[in-house]
Amino acid sequence: MYYQLYELNHAALQPYRALADATRLFFENPLNPMSQSSYGRSMAALMELFERTTRRYDKPAFNLPATTVDGKRTAVTEEIAWQKPFCNLLHFKRDLPTDRAADPKILLVAPLSGHYATLLRGTVETLLPHAEIYITDWIDARMVPLSEGRFDLDDYIDYVIEMFHAIGENTHVIAVCQPSVPVLAAVAVMEKAGDRFAPSSMTLMGGPIDTRINPTAVNKMAEEKDIGWFRDNVIMPVPWPHPGVMRPVYPGFLQLSGFMSMNLDRHIAAHKDFFFHLVKEDGDSAEKHRDFYDEYLAVMDMTAEFYLQTVETVFIRHDLPQNKMKHRGNTVDLSAIRNAALLTVEGENDDISGVGQTEAAQKLCVNIPNEKRMHYIQPKVGHYGVFNGSRFRNEIAPRILNFVHANDKSAQNQAASPRKRARKR
Known part of the structure; x- marks a missing residue:
């Protein structure tokens, strides 16, 4: 009503x-x-x-027609590389010479938490000169007809896995805030299955991996209410005349x-x-x-099943840090992650995901070698400043790009090739 x-x-x-x-x-x-x-x-x-x-406010446009690569202005074309009813995978294709060495491929997983993916426009703009960027463009649930079925946290994880397959091997993933949990779960599922498309590195930024650590006002509210309260008070059917009329959503x-x-x-x-x-x-x-x-002020609806499952799994029961999270009935085993490098980034003044909540992933992923781990706390920034603004551009983004390059298999193979040729001689 x-x-x-x-x-x-x-x-x-x-x-x-x-x-x-x-x-x-x-x-x-x-x-x-x-x-x-x-x-x-x-x-x-x-x-x-x-x-x-x-x-x-309608969904904004990315409006990134060009970038600067190798000191030259380069045209950028926004294209859909993969799509499903609840998400499009956008690729910012740069018009580069065919004989130029390939840059790392980065999957930027935008939060599905009320705002559109364009909230990360500044993030994309900063990374675009240095990498081939893909981003999850989540669809407003009120625009998806009921006939397209449900979308929950398990589907979210499946979507992320399919995107890795669509982009190809040696992909790097950056999860901003909310997707840190499903991305970490997706990588664990892939590595346990021996999936060759599992990412080479993952960067988790301001994410609620373990909200028991340094809880914020958002975390405390979730702990004070049971899942029934959320179901009864914040879930509503989409009204006519939207395409998703009668779909239960969190508006x-x-x-x-x-x-x-x-x-x-x-x-x-x-x-x-x-x-x-x-x-x-x-x-x-x-x-x-x-x-x-x-x-x-441009916001989107989330499906009720995704919202409720996320609140219960992440904020009420804390399943992931207790090794109890399940995907399609199977326990998500973070110890299976052995090959993907891990970078965690937090903001000193973050009032959404408290300091330490994202770093918890470092302790949970016990089998990642120490040389493939890194944690960074950015001073004097809140939640938004973790992925946007001058400090992101000048201090956080260079660290992410250095980490990506250090763990990029294509770069390692290229560096190894001269040594192999030297040995043959």
């Missing part, structure tokens, strides 16, 4: 949003003498603020409400500052606000 009320409320505000937009254009029109007055700028700013705070607007309530004062201050930036005609600051909130 709440989802229907949300939709009705949004529809009821449409005429007022249209009026606000028209009023903004009236006061911004250079032919209007009031457009250069304090009153005119204040009215235009107020109307834009109202329109933006009542808008439904994105509920997840967004939770995110914003954690730092409500900061968001209110940001919108107040946005108003004054508009009045003062500080275009750069206003545009930065628009860019951030266009991304942050």
